[in-house]
Amino acid sequence: MNRPPTIKDVAERAGVHAATASRALNPATRGMVNARTASRVAEAARALGYAPNSAARSLRTRTSSVAGVIIPDLRNPVFPPIVRGIEDGLRDAGYMALVGNTDGDPDRERELVTAMRGRQIDGFILATSRRSDELTSSVPTVLVNRRTDNGGIPSVTADNAAGIHLLVRHLTDLGHTRIGHVAGPRDLSTGWERYRGYLDATTSLGLEAATDAVEFAGAFTETAGHAATLRLLAAHPSLTAVLAGNDLIALGCYSALAELGRTVPGDVSVTGFNDMPFVDRQRPSLTTVRIPHYDIGREAARLLLERIASPTAPAKRVVLPVELVRRDSTAAAQS
Amino acid sequence: MNRPPTIKDVAERAGVHAATASRALNPATRGMVNARTASRVAEAARALGYAPNSAARSLRTRTSSVAGVIIPDLRNPVFPPIVRGIEDGLRDAGYMALVGNTDGDPDRERELVTAMRGRQIDGFILATSRRSDELTSSVPTVLVNRRTDNGGIPSVTADNAAGIHLLVRHLTDLGHTRIGHVAGPRDLSTGWERYRGYLDATTSLGLEAATDAVEFAGAFTETAGHAATLRLLAAHPSLTAVLAGNDLIALGCYSALAELGRTVPGDVSVTGFNDMPFVDRQRPSLTTVRIPHYDIGREAARLLLERIASPTAPAKRVVLPVELVRRDSTAAAQS
Numbered sequence: 001m002n003r004p005p006t007i008k009d010v011a012e013r014a015g016v017h018a019a020t021a022s023r024a025l026n027p028a029t030r031g032m033v034n035a036r037t038a039s040r041v042a043e044a045a046r047a048l049g050y051a052p053n054s055a056a057r058s059l060r061t062r063t064s065s066v067a068g069v070i071i072p073d074l075r076n077p078v079f080p081p082i083v084r085g086i087e088d089g090l091r092d093a094g095y096m097a098l099v100g101n102t103d104g105d106p107d108r109e110r111e112l113v114t115a116m117r118g119r120q121i122d123g124f125i126l127a128t129s130r131r132s133d134e135l136t137s138s139v140p141t142v143l144v145n146r147r148t149d150n151g152g153i154p155s156v157t158a159d160n161a162a163g164i165h166l167l168v169r170h171l172t173d174l175g176h177t178r179i180g181h182v183a184g185p186r187d188l189s190t191g192w193e194r195y196r197g198y199l200d201a202t203t204s205l206g207l208e209a210a211t212d213a214v215e216f217a218g219a220f221t222e223t224a225g226h227a228a229t230l231r232l233l234a235a236h237p238s239l240t241a242v243l244a245g246n247d248l249i250a251l252g253c254y255s256a257l258a259e260l261g262r263t264v265p266g267d268v269s270v271t272g273f274n275d276m277p278f279v280d281r282q283r284p285s286l287t288t289v290r291i292p293h294y295d296i297g298r299e300a301a302r303l304l305l306e307r308i309a310s311p312t313a314p315a316k317r318v319v320l321p322v323e324l325v326r327r328d329s330t331a332a333a334q335s
Numbered sequence: 336m337n338r339p340p341t342i343k344d345v346a347e348r349a350g351v352h353a354a355t356a357s358r359a360l361n362p363a364t365r366g367m368v369n370a371r372t373a374s375r376v377a378e379a380a381r382a383l384g385y386a387p388n389s390a391a392r393s394l395r396t397r398t399s400s401v402a403g404v405i406i407p408d409l410r411n412p413v414f415p416p417i418v419r420g421i422e423d424g425l426r427d428a429g430y431m432a433l434v435g436n437t438d439g440d441p442d443r444e445r446e447l448v449t450a451m452r453g454r455q456i457d458g459f460i461l462a463t464s465r466r467s468d469e470l471t472s473s474v475p476t477v478l479v480n481r482r483t484d485n486g487g488i489p490s491v492t493a494d495n496a497a498g499i500h501l502l503v504r505h506l507t508d509l510g511h512t513r514i515g516h517v518a519g520p521r522d523l524s525t526g527w528e529r530y531r532g533y534l535d536a537t538t539s540l541g542l543e544a545a546t547d548a549v550e551f552a553g554a555f556t557e558t559a560g561h562a563a564t565l566r567l568l569a570a571h572p573s574l575t576a577v578l579a580g581n582d583l584i585a586l587g588c589y590s591a592l593a594e595l596g597r598t599v600p601g602d603v604s605v606t607g608f609n610d611m612p613f614v615d616r617q618r619p620s621l622t623t624v625r626i627p628h629y630d631i632g633r634e635a636a637r638l639l640l641e642r643i644a645s646p647t648a649p650a651k652r653v654v655l656p657v658e659l660v661r662r663d664s665t666a667a668a669q670s
Contacts, residue, residue: 074418
């Protein structure tokens, strides 16, 4: 056949009226059709390669069964498993993901949001938000791996504070008392929550002078981590441990310490955050906190689907647990 | 305003007729409108947050400015930079990417194709095809990092044969003559082309008994590489070098050789393919071939857009160059 099959072709093959075939193929109305009929229609649709015209349905219902997923950069190893979890979570409900990258550029983000709204997407999952963002989209939105200070938008994040507590406790158990922090950007919730966690943990454990042994990296990257570590060690040469804002920053710590002729973990212990792929294979392998990337993505998809079903439900904040992963980048403090 | 802005609101704010505003905002008809008027309309649309209803346009024109991108698994480190390149390439032309993962399951792939076609996508970029696939989609399609034997579909791949030649030449320069191959799956063009490249290179360099020093891994994964390396070394214990089908398989070679008590590169040299992130940090750092992942993605987007513009144009096959990256996993053969 030269033209794509229509609902009439499907109905004819299944021996039912077109309206029945249409009801049988729409998940929302399938229950109105006898189960055997529905399965005969589904079989006919499969045999003919019939694809329901979602654009037409989209106009009628103003929904598209597509969610927009906006992330900073898919090449940051944190995001592929999150996006994969989102895709799997959406698929279970017949939804698909339009994916866009912003490189952290707010203009590019606005452009993407407009372009996606123009395609009638049913909701957004954003991994790009800043703490201060005032998100007031009329479209259902969920934040993933990020949240805003005002908390008005549902979010799924890892337990950043608990993760930092686990790391600081691990370091103090090893005898470290002079622990510095190369923090992530202050305007991102991940950077901010881990920084706050560092202050809380060092204070509650009675470590001195922690407040000023902090440098903020300009970004969650190896390069920014390298530069911030050099600044931190110049100001605090006697630190025996550095808590990095994430794994990429920790890799920057490695290279900065090598440049300064300090060994890891002999002279300085280093910790990361995320347990991204292959940090178990770094030299030395990296002590870090494992966050459940894939589950965070799936949970975000679930929250978004809930939100689409009832847009006025309270904005939940889901925080998933993390775990300490001890490896070779931490060792007993030199006395 | 409680309702989303319409084209009439934009027209009113810009002081033009609705038809003029509509023409000014449609890239296909913008040229019919005075440039100053067009920019005034664009300004009004931006100010109001107007999003053109692509679903309506989609029904009228039967295009959506969306491409379906189907890959095996975003968590395989090869794919994020390719997908990022595709997204950037599409975006330049006002297109977006719907992304789906198949885990190599043909049923899941068919499901995704049907679901995407139902959303009126304008074309497909597939990284999932088998060599034997008879793709006869009525929708414009481009293969990325894969091709089919019959060559009827445009494709963008790295120069696999040249990459293998570079690696074999590098190993023979180091004095290796007993070089085995842990190949990728035969039914994927990447696995097959590299295997053929290995046979060609070893034959043309006059190495003996190469044909049977091959084991095929069941998948491009570390686990499958580990198992296949154990089989290869059991059958050919005197090999001094192993050419792996890709970097993940090479990591499997590392662990299998460690299990056998053989050192890399002291006893056996190992090479990879792809130069995926962080293989420079493995122990030992991996000698491999760098393929331009991002450029492959961008080029695939370009080919798809060409194909959408003229669906009957000849099916181009674009092969991008690769380069040898020498690191610590290869060393002079023991005599």
